[in-house]
Each structure stands twice: as C-alpha cells, then as structure tokens.
Amino acid sequence: MPGRGPTEPQNYGPYKITGKLGRGGMASVYKAVHAPDGKVVALKVFLAEQLTSPEFFRRAKREIVALQMCSHPNILKVHGFKLDASGGYLAVDFIDGQNLQELVDKGGKFNQDQLLRISRDVGGALAYCHARGLFHRDIKPGNIMVLRATGKAIILDFGIVKATNMTQISAIGGAIMGTLSYMAPEQFLGKEVDGRTDLYQVGLVLYKLATGEDPPPVSDLVEGVDIPDRPPPLKPIRAVNPSISEGMTTIIGNCIHPDPGQRYPSAHHFLDDIDKVSKGKPVAVVKAERTTKKFKIDPAAKVGKGEQTLKMTKAMRPPSLPPVAPAPEGHRKWVIVAIGLSPLVVLILVALVLYLRR
The missing domain is CATH 3.30.200.20 (Phosphorylase Kinase; domain 1)
Incomplete structure (x- = not known):
C-alpha cells in the first residue's frame, strides 16, 4: 500500500x-x-x-x-x-478486498456460481436504489468491490448518480457521463435513462467476468441519433466459457438489448431470473411488447435516513464560475454576430467556416 x-x-x-x-x-x-x-x-x-x-x-x-x-x-x-x-x-x-476489474485481470474468467453471487448482490443493491429513484449510471467492474473474507459485492462511486425525485442532486451541465465501454446506447445519445440503463451495464459486467473480454465502446454500436436495433458485437459466451449455462447467457442478453423496452423492466425481474438459473430452471427472452412499458419507481419505498435531512446549505453550494479569459479579437466578432442571429443561420455560418478551413 x-x-x-x-x-x-x-x-x-x-x-x-x-x-x-x-x-x-x-x-x-x-x-x-x-x-x-x-x-x-x-x-x-x-x-x-x-x-x-x-x-x-x-x-x-x-x-x-x-x-x-x-x-x-x-x-x-x-x-x-x-x-x-x-x-x-x-x-x-x-473494504478489505479487490474490485472486479482487478480480480478478472488477475484470475481470468469467473464461473457460473461466482456470476450468480455477484448478480444477487449487485441486483439487490440496484433494486433498492431504483425504488428510491436513484440510477447509478456507471456500473462497471472497477466500481464493484468484493470483500476478501466473505465474497460479498459492494457498489462504489455514486458520483454521477441520477435522481428522479431529489432536487438537491442535479445533473452536470447536461453532459453525457459514464464509461464508454459500459455505457448504454440511450445514455450515450443523451436520452432519458432509468434503471434499465443500470441493468444494461450489469449485463456487460457479467459478460466481462464470464469471458475476460472487454465489451466494445458504445460509440462502435451507435450510428446517428437513434438507438440501434442490434445488440453489441460480443463473442458467444459459452464458446469462450463452457461453464456458463444457457440460462445465464439469456439473462445477459436480456440485460444488453439496445432497446431499453426489451431489457428487464426492473432489477426485481432480473433477480427473479437469477433465482431461476440458480435452481436449474429455464429463463425466457424478454418479450418485445415490453418496449412500450415505462420504468416505474415504487412510491411506497422507504427513504434512507439522510434523504430528507441533508440539505444544500450555503457551505455546500457550488462556487461561482471562475472568470474566463477574453477570446481573441476575431473570435469575439463571430460571437457578437452570432448572438443576433437565429440558430439556423448560426449553424449555416459554422458549417461554412468549417468548409472554408478544409
């Protein structure tokens, strides 16, 4: 250390x-x-x-x-x-332990029992968060620690969490935040995210643990501004790790469908299938008609102790933006002109400038 x-x-x-x-x-x-x-x-x-x-x-x-x-x-x-x-x-x-990234780098592929244990722990934590309107948005191997003594998994790093019902947790300037290799298509495209976004990331984490392979960055999957209609190009899991059952591969597939409506509608549904696989029961592919269903937050969920007590005091308010150095004279002229023009005209002017600079 x-x-x-x-x-x-x-x-x-x-x-x-x-x-x-x-x-x-x-x-x-x-x-x-x-x-x-x-x-x-x-x-x-x-x-x-x-x-x-x-x-x-x-x-x-x-x-x-x-x-x-x-x-x-x-x-x-x-x-x-x-x-x-x-x-x-x-x-x-x-936490006396290691994160999943360290474990897979050192020990190679995980077996099915290990995947089931990780899935129960992470799925249970996410079900708890989602019921309270909290969406993590950065589930990845490096953000999941495993205790050395018990093997229990702990989720870390809530720095880019999204909350649907807490005004004191605000977005960062509309920026797209996350880790490219574990980012869901809707997250990358700046569309609405919810618990199914976290489940997509869980699916990619399980793929990484089962195969030892990194998933491709979401930028390789997304073209244009629409959510793609095909899953990420991943290696067949059982060809790489025969110890993984068909049921487990189906669960991973249900997590990583690019359309959120064709993933598990909640972490509870994910956990139900994990329980089935652990008992040797078959699991089914998520049906396409679920595409119209919205992610629901449990209005009866009990909040944590600090939810209503931690306020944004004066000390916790963000500092003012530091002064920005003035732009060069030529750039200032463009800014002044652009302020008085419509967005369409501004876009045309920008495109013209870029074309002339080629």
Missing part, C-alpha cells in the same frame, strides 16, 4: 490518516481511523483545486447525498463528511 507523501496532511477533522489507498481525478483515498471510537474507514478527500469547478463540486455533493439516502448491505455506508469551497472529505466503509 503506498504511503503518504511528505506534504500530505495527517488528519482531516476527526479522522487520522494511516495510509494512502489511491488517487483519482477528483479525490485521493486514504485509510483512516476515526479518532473518537477507533473505527477504520476509507476517507475520500476531494481535491481542493477540483472543487473550484462548480461541476465537480456538484458531483462531490451528489455522491454524498446519494450515499446518505442509502442503507443497504451492498452499498457503501457513510460515516461522516465535510464539503465546502475550501475542500472536503467523505468517510465510508473501509
């Missing part, structure tokens, strides 16, 4: 750093101890330079709020947090 650098702080609030676990684009992650009670946690420390961006600030806040809403054995539990313009941290369960 990498140690701390000479200039890194020893403490964050009540948390004493004991080692560094890693660093990403938004945060560094440490192993830490909560001084008052000695509890070991993973401390995600948001980089202050990133939080000056309103978009990254909202993403950090979104993850905190989403995890506060959840209380499930297969979702990280929040133990404490701080977030303001000067920086912040998020203390969650410390």
Whole structure:
C-alpha cells in the first residue's frame, strides 16, 4: 500500500490518516481511523483545486447525498463528511478486498456460481436504489468491490448518480457521463435513462467476468441519433466459457438489448431470473411488447435516513464560475454576430467556416 507523501496532511477533522489507498481525478483515498471510537474507514478527500469547478463540486455533493439516502448491505455506508469551497472529505466503509476489474485481470474468467453471487448482490443493491429513484449510471467492474473474507459485492462511486425525485442532486451541465465501454446506447445519445440503463451495464459486467473480454465502446454500436436495433458485437459466451449455462447467457442478453423496452423492466425481474438459473430452471427472452412499458419507481419505498435531512446549505453550494479569459479579437466578432442571429443561420455560418478551413 503506498504511503503518504511528505506534504500530505495527517488528519482531516476527526479522522487520522494511516495510509494512502489511491488517487483519482477528483479525490485521493486514504485509510483512516476515526479518532473518537477507533473505527477504520476509507476517507475520500476531494481535491481542493477540483472543487473550484462548480461541476465537480456538484458531483462531490451528489455522491454524498446519494450515499446518505442509502442503507443497504451492498452499498457503501457513510460515516461522516465535510464539503465546502475550501475542500472536503467523505468517510465510508473501509473494504478489505479487490474490485472486479482487478480480480478478472488477475484470475481470468469467473464461473457460473461466482456470476450468480455477484448478480444477487449487485441486483439487490440496484433494486433498492431504483425504488428510491436513484440510477447509478456507471456500473462497471472497477466500481464493484468484493470483500476478501466473505465474497460479498459492494457498489462504489455514486458520483454521477441520477435522481428522479431529489432536487438537491442535479445533473452536470447536461453532459453525457459514464464509461464508454459500459455505457448504454440511450445514455450515450443523451436520452432519458432509468434503471434499465443500470441493468444494461450489469449485463456487460457479467459478460466481462464470464469471458475476460472487454465489451466494445458504445460509440462502435451507435450510428446517428437513434438507438440501434442490434445488440453489441460480443463473442458467444459459452464458446469462450463452457461453464456458463444457457440460462445465464439469456439473462445477459436480456440485460444488453439496445432497446431499453426489451431489457428487464426492473432489477426485481432480473433477480427473479437469477433465482431461476440458480435452481436449474429455464429463463425466457424478454418479450418485445415490453418496449412500450415505462420504468416505474415504487412510491411506497422507504427513504434512507439522510434523504430528507441533508440539505444544500450555503457551505455546500457550488462556487461561482471562475472568470474566463477574453477570446481573441476575431473570435469575439463571430460571437457578437452570432448572438443576433437565429440558430439556423448560426449553424449555416459554422458549417461554412468549417468548409472554408478544409
């Protein structure tokens, strides 16, 4: 485990750093101890330079709020947090284990029993989230940890979660967010996403675990602005891994249909088929007439403890956008002219400029 650098702080609030676990684009992650009670946690420390961006600030806040809403054995539990313009941290369960990407890279293909265990854990966590109007949107092998002692799977990284009923979790400027190799077509095209988007990603994760092969990026599948009518070009699973049953391959196929209406309509339906396969029962291909059905959120679902209590306080508001350097004189003229023109005329002018520059 990498140690701390000479200039890194020893403490964050009540948390004493004991080692560094890693660093990403938004945060560094440490192993830490909560001084008052000695509890070991993973401390995600948001980089202050990133939080000056309103978009990254909202993403950090979104993850905190989403995890506060959840209380499930297969979702990280929040133990404490701080977030303001000067920086912040998020203390969650410390997981002694490895993520699925590391496990498949090291150990190769998973067998069917392993797939069933992962499917139950991840499917159960997603069913819980979806009932509360939370859609993860970034399910991938690197965001699923497996406990070393028990084999239990835990979903990580709620940084780009979408919420249908929480005004304090907002989108990031309409940007398309996710991981290309695990992104559903509707997500890539900027269309409406829901729980079936997460199930598409689950299907690709199971494909990766069963075959050891990375799925192709969604950009290779999508042409134009419409959802494609064919599934991603994947290798036949049983040809690569004969230990996987026909039923399991059908489940994966039901997850990764490009049309959301021809996937499982909910995580509960997915779990029902996982249960059938575990008992040796056959499963059926999702029927095409489900294309007209909308994804439904359970209005009676109980909310997590933090759902109604965590508000967007002044300290948690995103900072103002930094001043932007003025554009070169030639570019300013184009902007001034474009403001007074209709969108159609602007598009024609842009196309003309691009043509003349060829």
